Amino acid sequence: MTIERIETKQRMSRIVKHNGTIYLCGQVCADATQGITEQTQTMLDKVDTLLAQAGSDKEHILSATIYIKSMEYFAEMNAVWDNWVPEGQAPARACVTADMAREALLVEITVIAAEKHS
Numbered sequence: 001m002t003i004e005r006i007e008t009k010q011r012m013s014r015i016v017k018h019n020g021t022i023y024l025c026g027q028v029c030a031d032a033t034q035g036i037t038e039q040t041q042t043m044l045d046k047v048d049t050l051l052a053q054a055g056s057d058k059e060h061i062l063s064a065t066i067y068i069k070s071m072e073y074f075a076e077m078n079a080v081w082d083n084w085v086p087e088g089q090a091p092a093r094a095c096v097t098a099d100m101a102r103e104a105l106l107v108e109i110t111v112i113a114a115e116k117h118s
Contacts, residue, residue: 006054015054022054024111032104036073039106040080047111058084060114061091067098067108077107
C-alpha cells in the first residue's frame with residue numbers, strides 16, 4: 001500500500017493519502033485580522049479546495065477536529081460550520097480550546113476524509 005504525500009515540506013505535508021483515506025494538515029483562515037465568522041468560513045473554503053485536490057469533498061469527511069482559541073467563539077463558529085456541512089452528512093467531530101500558533105488565529109481544523117469514487 002502506497003502513501004501519497006502532496007505539497008510536502010520539511011515539517012508536514014498538506015495532504016496525505018493512504019488506502020482510500022485522505023488526511024489534511026491543520027487549516028487556518030486566509031486573513032487572521034478578521035473575526036471568527038470570516039476566519040471559520042475561509043478556513044472551511046481551504047478545506048474544500050484541498051479535498052477537491054485530493055479527490056474528495058465535504059460529503060466524504062469522516063472526522064474533523066476543531067481547535068478554537070476560546071469557547072466564547074463557539075456559537076459563531078458553529079453557525080458557519082452548520083451552514084457548510086451538508087444536511088445528513090455531518091462527520092464525527094470534536095471541538096477543543098487550544099493555544100494557537102499565532103496570536104491572531106481564532107480557529108483551526110484537521111480533517112480526515114474518504115476518497116470519492118466515481
